[in-house]
Amino acid sequence: MFPSLRRVRAVLGLTVTALLLTGCGDSGSLRGAGPTPTAVGPVRLWPQLSPASAPAVDYGEADTVTVGGLTPRGDDLHRVDPLAVVLAEVAAHPDAYDGPNATYARTGRQLRDCGRRGAPGRQCPLLRAYYGDLTGDGRDDMVLGIRFPGGQLAVRVYTVERHRVVQVMGTSDRVISVELADRDVIIRSPSTLPGYEFRTVWSWDPHQHAMLATRDEILRVGTARPTRHPVSAAGPERLGSAPSRSPR
Structure with a gap:
């Protein structure tokens, strides 16, 4: 009799223990995620090759220029x-903007005519200025676009350091659009491959005190070509209110 009673008590004890373990649901319990693929690490090809000692492509990283004669x-x-600001750049590079053999002589003349009344049929190549904090110092920086010959657009970013205007980004390309995402400047450019485009992301680097090309991609965008709308060279706007595309 007593052995049977002990067996009953043992069974009841196991049942109660199981209920206590499962009575609160499965919160916190482990579940199988199913089969997972085997991790495959990178395999170095041609390990006998010597590492390159010079960069293959120059994006102008960390090239900063102090704009002379301007103290905001x-x-x-x-x-x-x-x-x-742009005329200061023109004055600092006479070999590029002045003289009959200068690459951007026409652009230099057009820039000098900007804002002049009665300028004979010349459209100002300077687009409207946009403002926003790209460097994270709490002050607005300035983004400028300049139309260059050959359908190129020069994009410049300026900040203030030690009470001086400093250009912290300068690049030019044939662009589809210039966009802003948070503190990144994104430049989309056409590709020779149908249905693809290049996208370069420029971000502030606090160590170099410059905007660097942190990402350069070629993306599939479909076969339709993006619609281009003319951009006015009117007064300044904040970057947050800029249109999603600012074609050249």
């Missing part, structure tokens, strides 16, 4: 004339 009041770029 209160370190506020909103108080700086965008045309004055």
Whole structure:
């Protein structure tokens, strides 16, 4: 009799224990995720090759230029004339903008005519200025676009360091659009491959104190070509209110 009673008690004890373990549901319990693929690490090809000692492509990383003759009041770029910034670049590079053999002689003449009344049929190549904090210092930086010959658009980013205007990004390309995502400047450019485009992302690097090309991709975008709309060279706007595309 007693052995049977002990067996009953043992069975009841196991049942109660199982209920206590499962009575609160399966919260926190482990579940199988099913079969997972085997991790495959990278395999180095041609390990006998010596590492390159020089960069293959120059994106202009960390190339910064201090704009001479401009001191913004209160370190506020909103108080700086965008045309004055570009004309300072023209003055600093006479071999590129002046003279009959200069590559951008026509652009230099057009820039000098910007804002002049009665300028004979010349469209100002300087697009509207956009402002936003790209460097994370709490102050607005300035983004400028300049139309260059051959359908190219030069994109410049300026900030203020030590009370001076400093160009922290400068690039030119044939572009589809220039966009802003948070603090990244994204430049989309056409590709020779139908249905593809290049996308370059420029981001602020606090170590170099410059905007670097942190990502360069070629993306599938379909066969339809993007619609291009003319961009006015009117007054300044904030980057947050800029259109999604700013074609050349």
